[in-house]
Amino acid sequence: MMKKPISDSKISMVYVMLPNQANPAGNVHGGDIMKIMDEAAGVVARKHSRMNAVTARVDELVFHLPIFVGELLTCNAHLIYVGRSSMEVAVTVEVEDMETDQPRKRALSAYFTMVALDKKGMPAKVPALELNSPEEISAFEEGKIRYEMHKQKKRDCSPSK
Secondary structure, three states: EEEEEHOOOEEEEEEEHHHHEEEOOEEOHHHHHHHHHHHHHHHHHHHHHHHEEEEEEEEEEEEEOEEOOOEEOOOEEEEEEEOOOEEEEEEEEEOOOOOOOOOOEEEEEEEEEEEEEOOOOOOOOOEEEEEOHHHHHHHHHHHHHHHHHHHHHHHHHHHOO
């Protein structure tokens, strides 16, 4: 199977936050933002694998800043690590106040683990990642460590046979 560069599936999605996404004080609900992040991770995984992909895990979801109605949200997502059928996608959300000249600020970040599924709904092999920079290699190695830790944790928590 061929290798694909990270740049082939990297995406940015932009949204204006609306009143129906917020509480009465104008704070956008965290769940609405998490849904946007999950959709972005799914698009990246599908672009890379060219198959349906489902969310298996979300790690290190951090809310750095609140987001308010009327602000512009930019969701950036790219692959970090690829295993046999799983793909780790780094997702960051930046927020921009549309009424000022202030630069965008990071509002949320997380790692989403997506699993590619074949037409029968079974995990399917995905293309490997082509790593083209020291930063990509370093991020891949960190992703591999997270992947191995989760596999070990899953083995440790599974009931004995």
